[in-house]
Every structure is written in C-alpha cells, then in structure tokens.
Amino acid sequence: MNHTGTSLKENLLSYFDDILVEISDEHRLTISCKKDSVITILSSLNRNGYNHLALISCVDWIKDNELELVYIISAYTEDSEKGKMNILVKTKIAREKPELLTVMSIYENAEPYERELHELYGINFKGHPRLIPLLLEREYEIPPFRKDFDTRKYVQDVFDKIPFVEDKKGRK
Numbered sequence: 001m002n003h004t005g006t007s008l009k010e011n012l013l014s015y016f017d018d019i020l021v022e023i024s025d026e027h028r029l030t031i032s033c034k035k036d037s038v039i040t041i042l043s044s045l046n047r048n049g050y051n052h053l054a055l056i057s058c059v060d061w062i063k064d065n066e067l068e069l070v071y072i073i074s075a076y077t078e079d080s081e082k083g084k085m086n087i088l089v090k091t092k093i094a095r096e097k098p099e100l101l102t103v104m105s106i107y108e109n110a111e112p113y114e115r116e117l118h119e120l121y122g123i124n125f126k127g128h129p130r131l132i133p134l135l136l137e138r139e140y141e142i143p144p145f146r147k148d149f150d151t152r153k154y155v156q157d158v159f160d161k162i163p164f165v166e167d168k169k170g171r172k
Helices: 003-015 035-047 080-084 110-121 151-159 165-169
Strands: 020-025 028-033 052-061 066-074 086-094 099-101 124-126
Touching (some): 003 020, 003 035, 028 035, 035 066, 035 086, 035 099, 052 110
Parallel strands (some): 028 086, 099 124
Antiparallel strands (some): 020 028, 052 066, 066 086
C-alpha cells in the first residue's frame, strides 16, 4: 500500500460519513457511497487534483433490483504517486426509475458517458442538458444492456421480418 492511497483514505474517512474506502492494490482505491454523496465526493476529489474522469460504467445487479454506477477517476499530474492512482467511486441506485444527478458540473467530459448509460440502462441523469440518443437507432421497451432484456426475442422480432435474399430472387 502506498502513502498516497493511505493518506487519501484517511482524509476521505475524516470528511465523509457512511462511506467505505478500500485499497485493493497500490494504485487503486475504491470508495462505496450512497447516491446522495456522489456529487460531494467527486467534487472533493476534483479539488484535490483528481481531475480526470476516465469512465462511468454500470453494473446491473438484477437480483438486488439495483444498478451500480462506477466512476473511474485519476489525476493529470507531475506527482508520480498521485498520477498512478485510480479511484473508483461506486454507488447503487434502484432499477425502477433509476435517477442520479449529472456530474457534468464537476467533470465536463461526463456528457457522453451519461448519455450512453441513459440509452443502454435507462438511467435518468437529472440536470443533464442533452439526454438524447448516442448509439442506438430505435427505442426499446427494456434498455438493451439490462439483464432482463430478451436478446432472442429482439432478434426474432426485428430480423424475422427481413426477407431472405433467396426469397427476393424468386419474386421476379
């Protein structure tokens, strides 16, 4: 465990209640928190030099009826220890009507990640100025990256309606 991770962990635990901070290896620190703390924690990390949002990801915990958002943060810095540290900020939200505040005021580059998660998981990022389609051409009853999305039914509904090339040839 390096000094940067240990001091960051101690600092976070002294400022925030109801968070869990784990150091999984010398360059990775994971913060688990409630959704209401995400903005405050990310703001604090940004002010302390962790100014690069590398990714926002999502995990569908269907059995728990929750979605878990994972923000991956790092630092653009000359400080060799801080620059190697990757911070994962995790929070869980309900699968039904999933909603969270946008983090675009902290990390401007969150814009496409939040659009993607809105489209693929159905998460509403309150305050996001452009939650418009990013990747997909059509709307889905269930967002397509959720575990209860029926891929086989989708393929059957969409592609069984397309005639085979051989069928087209026979119609001349």
